[in-house]
Amino acid sequence: MTVGQKNVLEWISPGLPGPADILSTTVRVPRGSTMDAVGAALGELIGRREALRTLLRDGEQVVRASGTLVAEVVEATGTHRDWVPPGRAFDPAVDLPVRASVVTRSGSPFLVVLRVSHVAADLMAMTILRTELADLLAGRPLPPAAYHPADHATYELTPRGQSRLEGSVGYWARQVAEKPLCAFGVPFRFPGARGHHHVLLGSRPAAGAVARIVASTGARPLAVVMAAFAALLTSWTGAPGCQLNCLCNNRFSPELRDYVGTVAQETIVPFTASPSFLRSVSRTDAAALAAYRYGRYDPVRLTEAKGEAERARGMGCHRDVVVNNTTGHSRVILPAAGVEPGPDDRMFGALAELDVYQMDGKIGCGLGLDARLATADEAAALLGGVERLIVAAADGDVDPSGFGIPPAERGPGWVRARSCWVDLAGVQAVVDLALGHGAARVEAVGDEIVARVGHDTDLSAAAEAVITAVLREGRHGVVAPSGYVRATGEGRSAP
Template sequence: MVIQIDDAGTVSLTPLPAVPVAFAGGSDAEGPYTLGQLNIKVWLDQSPDHCYSTLKWRFDVPEGTTLAEVAAAAGALVTRHEGLRTRFLGGDVPTQRVTGSGELPIEVWSLDERQTGPVDQTALDYALLARLAAGIGPDAPLPLRVAVAVQGELVRAAVMVFSHLAVDFQAMTLLGREFTALLREPGHQPAEVHQPLAQAEAEADPRARRRAEAAIRHWERHLRQVPQCLYARPRTGPAAGGGIAQLTSPAGAAALRHIAARTRASRPTIVFAALCAVLARRTGYRECRFPILSGNRFESRLERYIGTLAQSVLVRLDTTDAGFDELVRRAFGAMLSASRNGAWDAGVAIRLHRRVAAERGLRLRFEPLFNNLVVDSSAPEAPPEPVEALAAAASGSQIVWSPAPPTSTLLRFDLWQVDGALLFSCWSSDTGRADRNEAESLLLAVERLLLAAAGADLDAAAVGPATGLEPIARGPGWLFVDSCWVELDEVRRLLDDALGAGVAQVFAEPAGPDTTLVAYVDGSRGEPASPEQLHARCLAALSDRLTAMTPQRYVICDGTPPDPTDPAGWRLLPVLAEGTGRQGLDLSRSG
């Protein structure tokens, strides 16, 4: 399981000398990054201190396991999988360099024999992982660290911390199973292993390159229509850090089994459909466009691949006139279509993001993010619990809130578990805009919808009310422009910050069936500026404004009218220059 580290807890551990474990996997070798590795590199370049730059995992250690057996299993994993003995080098041409042989140090901690009372296993895992809290640099000799807690000769806990360049969540899951299998059967050998250097070579094949290029075209189509912030809502307070709400719902898990038996859909697909219904109800968007993470393990050779393959894809799900079961069917098709475009060149993609963002005059947020960490391979069948019992069972649901660091994504949803209990979390990176109550209400709305749909399909008119949520209230100062909800006052503040107080006014003007933002600028002050220069300044000042965008057109006038808030007065002034400001724009730092 994945562990979020808060502190070392109360477990007392004493350091012992590290145990070196030799590995010998062949000759040294090197090659270019895979698309998955490049994707993580670009992300880490932008967010080097992100809490998911390293991934943490606890292993299932059978009772009676010795330190020597754990060392042998760890050595076998590193020998077998090139990605676990790779240095990730940057530069103009990023390179993965595989070490053929060497030593892996296992950090050993002794559980204090004087500690009174039983030791909680979770607390022990937390304590051990806390001692591996330091990050792993991309160019570290090995992209993992291993630690064990021993009591006498026996291992009580074993954990690993990995660079995200080396593994993704599904790879860690595979490693966990393989590690335990090696402890139970030291000679255990999985099927033939596909290695990252071979994956990089496969991605250089012309057919694979064409698929990656098609994925970029898929991104561009969606980037031109996706809202910059799906969850645009009035700020409720100052930015105050982030937090994670985690729902644990046995009733939700039972409801998922009922719905899966009826629709024959996977349970993660059902959760995604319910989330889209909740977001559509709350935000007012009938069409949900936001990123999900694709595991990219569709080919048989990648099913047991130890490396990082997951990349985000933009999904589009139209909730219009859809009953719940129809929404589940649409969700399956939308996720499948998006996942076909899940492997792409992150270097090309980031240039595309900058270009489209500059042309549209906004900051693309790629939120909310839906991250499914469940592999649902079980055949759908209804649980023994009758549907009528689910409402009462919901009283056993729990939500736990914990502080978390802010990120660049306002809302992130992680699906951790569907068996026994639904484990679903919502991470808000700005509690001044989406506070604890908001995050918890979204999770509970998903649960309510699942319970309502467990016994029978819901028609389209019943889906929204079943969430128990009302749409976000937006006042008269809000406008819908270029698929985005924006606050006109926030756009005005943007112009004041970018161009100087009182230099410009912005107005909403009709453009056919749509609305466009037009900025009237006093060109008689200071040095003359072109529409391109004005647009560049506005882009630079966008920063973290979730509900603002640059004007679509700039009109530079000779002076300011007596009443600057009257658009008719501006239109009477001589025009020095006008335009969109998008021509010949330098995109090297925008977006």
Template structure:
């Protein structure tokens, strides 16, 4: 259908500032540059290939940094269908509309959004794309129209019904697009500011399309496009697909129509091979939960700081070089090296020889889902036995366990929740799954790591530790159902390792010890394999001290508030803040991430 121009005079967005709390991240998908932003008011943020979302208090961060909320810098998005100065109206007609149940990926995100207060924008994603070549506004708006027509997820509402949540795909409609003069700002800098504002307000899922958009012009010519996207519409893998489409559509090409949309995915998951896959995943989870430790952190709490939850970032070229060297030597992925090392460090600290962690899988190994524009990520469960041996032996086992975990990360969330609760009842209470590993890299490696004269040289890699830096990366009063999360950031030139921790169980000094311990362990292993019983001394880890006779029960030890009723760990006794009696559906530690097994 037509593209209507409501006004040819672009608006001017005030307050473009390069020192915003929004920082750039880049990734390449199908050789298409993707420009996105990472929100520093979140424990991990959003990147073009995946994201981790944990439940936090962004307003506290803004108050502590004296930085105004993004919405105060950028004009609010217009109401859908409105026309005013500085806007254009994109009218679209897709191939079909319809109503279907939510996909498992949509259900997972929906349940996360219900943890937040009504009107919260936490799970919105700011995103930007460049305008390639010298394109006029009509061409850009036409490409946006085709993007909406091609991908049903961008024209979907989400509604409650007596039978549960449904997705409602709108066949025809309109999207109002802001047209903003970027002035003298760099186009993508201006677009990032706009994207922050577009994502700052909560979506009305029943009445509003899950995408907001603005075109940045410089000297009257479109140079970049800013988006605010609901996470119900897309995850990191979906953003990569949209970016690849964008280049083609701007060039006037018409790529083959998508053959797999969220409504198709919902039907696949409800019967036949899709349903069988989900049932198999639930059985795998059950087998792991029957053997997993009831509590990973079964020791007295420490006095926690204020705020209680902290995130520290270590940037280490040495860690990246060591992980790549060991992955090649042991014929595993860098993600498996880092996942196993995380488990080894937790085992050394807690004394548990059996470690259970949740991993976040993109669920895009099926070619149909790989081409799906929509959310697909869910949690997988990883358990590793560490009775002895060396790091190399543990990593080879960990690699197989991680692959198995990712293969079983696609399931009907409500059914998984019911199973978790049943296992918990049999075992006397909920099973602690508050440790996470999340790899947000797109390709599973660091393509821009500095080259060494002799790749894999132990001395050269050890010398790189002098470049390692540490920095605080956020603090929060409340985080849902999380004690520790190891997060590998999307940087290409260094290994970014974030550690998010509950200081009631992992004091700040322990967080630093674990971060440095990860680097020390892997750098040392480049020179010679490390026996697991030598890790404590090598990494300067003091195992936790359990007082004589101290035992944690499912309701909490005497004199200590039970974890399940801990107000700072909202939802710790549930699956991400919801119970199985509700009509919607659960799960994921936060969405969206690369498969994390391809390093």
């Protein structure tokens, strides 16, 4: 298998498909087309693209030379949501990774809906499939498809391919080791709240402002939006920076530009706060380009390397802030202008998640913010601040702290340690759970959190017990750094 196929197999659900397990696209059928013509176009599409007839078994990909695709035919009634029912999970070892539905009006086909397993295609591949099916339905000839997943797997097994993959694993292991232990140290003001606040932004003025900032900085448009979001987020959290989990499309090589397969993988783009927004834009653009160099990696090897780095530092690596770039692939209905509430059925996997839906002519974004952290009005103000910051910066450099929402308020028990905001009382509570009440006294000493214990305490065993408790409890704002073993005059401590 390719590393992209392995990557998707690590997280798709074989029983209940998640929102990203199955990708879909729709293609209009030319007026006057017959059902036979639609079937022929679908057959030619699957024949030319090996990814659509590839099964994944025991670590290998098996390309089928023939088969039958049964397409569901649905008469268009009601709304478009009623035309095609939700997709069921694919079994990568048994099922063709593509399904098709033909929507008819008065018995004549007018729309084809393709559903493709994410193990066979990423978002860019879906765009390619949509374009090719439209050409085939219109009778336009296509050049042969020259590069397939089996070809890509062959390249990845070469010494050059292996060297590149191993270099990426080393790079990401270092990123994990250097990531702040608590990257989103904001108190849970509403601990009983559930889900995320979801808001959407539509702004034509911001699109023009992005173009002017790009002209003055040389950065890519997406870097401007990412930097604005991260700048307002760190201004709110009071953190010196954050790490943005982003997808890299990995299509920098010529043979991958028209490749149908899954090559996109997650990267981490570090962001450093600055009083100069334009400087933040340039830094973010450079950090993203550096991260994209290492966008391809073997997920199995990376999991092993991440595990070693996490064991060395004593804490896991969490996805606190996510940025999704779905420009050109989204069907989200954006506000005409300003910020509006988004659909309440959207699920988010991180504390804060920015979706970039549109960049051309209009900036379209969505924000999901954990409801335990802020109010719905604050989520709307944070996303609206992205627009205000970008528009203001188009006329000259500005300080991001003047936009967004006020800095988060923390109680007296919160302290800064190793560039992280840490809830000292929360750490004490977990230490009491691990060692027993009164067995250790937790305090902040300079840039460290120190637990003072008695002379008869086994430091190594105590530290391991605390780390285990932190991981088990999963308390927000509570960390357990890995370095411990230091003596004091009146007892011993485990920093």
